[in-house]
Amino acid sequence: MIRSEILKEIAPILRDELVVCNIGIPSQELHAIDDQPTNFYMLGTMGLASSIGFGLALAQDKLVISIDGDGSVLTNLGTLPTIGNNMPSNYILMIIDNGSYGSTGDQPTYAGMRTDLAAMAKAAGCENVIEVQDVDTGAKLQEVIDSGKGTVMVVKCDSGNAKMPVITMDPVVIRDRFMKAVAS
Amino acid sequence: MSIDTKIVDDLVANDVSFVTTVPCKQLAGVIEEVEARDEIFHIPSNKEDEGMGLCAGAWMGGKRPAIIMQNTAIGVTINTLATLTQYYRMPLPMIISYRGELREPVACQVEMAVHTKALLNQMHIPTYHFHKESDADELDAILKYTFMCNKPVAILTDASFWGGYGDQ
Ligand SMILES: Cc1ncc(C[n+]2csc(CCOP(=O)(O)OP(=O)(O)O)c2C)c(N)n1
Ligand SMILES: [Mg+2]
Numbered sequence: 001m002i003r004s005e006i007l008k009e010i011a012p013i014l015r016d017e018l019v020v021c022n023i024g025i026p027s028q029e030l031h032a033i034d035d036q037p038t039n040f041y042m043l044g045t046m047g048l049a050s051s052i053g054f055g056l057a058l059a060q061d062k063l064v065i066s067i068d069g070d071g072s073v074l075t076n077l078g079t080l081p082t083i084g085n086n087m088p089s090n091y092i093l094m095i096i097d098n099g100s101y102g103s104t105g106d107q108p109t110y111a112g113m114r115t116d117l118a119a120m121a122k123a124a125g126c127e128n129v130i131e132v133q134d135v136d137t138g139a140k141l142q143e144v145i146d147s148g149k150g151t152v153m154v155v156k157c158d159s160g161n162a163k164m165p166v167i168t169m170d171p172v173v174i175r176d177r178f179m180k181a182v183a184s
Numbered sequence: 185m186s187i188d189t190k191i192v193d194d195l196v197a198n199d200v201s202f203v204t205t206v207p208c209k210q211l212a213g214v215i216e217e218v219e220a221r222d223e224i225f226h227i228p229s230n231k232e233d234e235g236m237g238l239c240a241g242a243w244m245g246g247k248r249p250a251i252i253m254q255n256t257a258i259g260v261t262i263n264t265l266a267t268l269t270q271y272y273r274m275p276l277p278m279i280i281s282y283r284g285e286l287r288e289p290v291a292c293q294v295e296m297a298v299h300t301k302a303l304l305n306q307m308h309i310p311t312y313h314f315h316k317e318s319d320a321d322e323l324d325a326i327l328k329y330t331f332m333c334n335k336p337v338a339i340l341t342d343a344s345f346w347g348g349y350g351d352q
Binding site for chain 2: 020040043044045048050051052053054055056057059060064076078079081082086171172174175178179182183
């Protein structure tokens with residue numbers, strides 16, 4: 001499965017949760033599949049989806065799911081120790097690990113080679129870390145939500161992108177409606 | 185009252201309750217004070233752009249954030265300031281040690297000091313420079329201004345402000 005197929009499958013689960021979504025095609029796909037005020041789309045700032053979602057989870061009680069990418073986590077590796085040492089129960093970091101920089105043309109990342117992101121998350125101090133195969137993502141995500149435990153999920157899937165339009169919504173509109181959803 | 189206590193008192197009085205830090209020798213006292221306060225959740229970050237991501241999330245979650253960092257970090261955070269903090273219009277007080285100014289013992293610090301104000305100016309970031317201890321009287325107003333206009337705002341604190349470098 002590719003990222004967009006996974007997002008389609010988990011959209012009904014994500015729908016009710018606060019989601020911070022990675023820059024580029026991941027956000028375009030989520031936006032096209034099921035746009036929700038509870039989605040915060042990153043339009044830039046590669047690497048910070050995990051940090052933004054984590055700050056949000058620490059600041060309030062609702063569950064927050066960051067949908068990140070392997071390349072983006074690799075560019076902000078300092079995020080893993082910060083998460084590992086401060087993990088609250090209301091945070092899920094879902095790393096869609098397609099082994100590539102999908103948005104920029106599927107160039108391979110080191111995560112698709114010898115580097116093991118789940119092992120890195122564990123070494124960084126994250127307690128609940130699971131590696132999941134693409135086909136199992138929906139069931140596993142629901143299990144993790146039901147467990148009520150802060151968790152890092154590394155979802156192994158194929159490289160590839162669906163053709164979706166760019167997001168033209170103004171960033172302040174994205175942020176404002178998201179904040180209203182957070183506060184509601 | 186120590187200057188560290190005064191700075192953190194102003195943060196607390198302005199309801200700043202989420203603070204991320206990356207240390208600088210000059211900021212050691214203020215970081216210790218942040219850590220000691222019950223009103224503030226202190227979360228050290230590993231890199232300042234990561235810290236700004238945490239602050240963005242915390243603000244959307246209803247908490248007033250601040251970052252405490254060294255001026256060298258301006259070189260690390262330009263992209264984040266432009267495409268996250270400014271693009272989504274979010275407030276962020278940045279309490280910054282201004283290394284590489286008068287009394288600096290470490291030559292390399294001067295290399296970023298000469299770019300610091302130029303970069304902040306280029307980014308259209310409101311910038312305040314604390315040189316004498318009494319300059320900190322304005323901190324309360326600067327914090328109110330930051331959360332009024334939803335912008336990143338820089339507070340540069342140089343060596344003279346901190347009373348030099350102690351034994352160096
Ligand atoms: C600082 C910076 N460098 C490079 C880019 C270009 N860029 C945008 S998205 C992306 C790929 C992200 O890959 P990943 O996080 O694995 O997500 P995927 O698209 O594969 O799901 C890159 C390299 C950027 N936006 N910012
Ligand atoms: Mg990828």
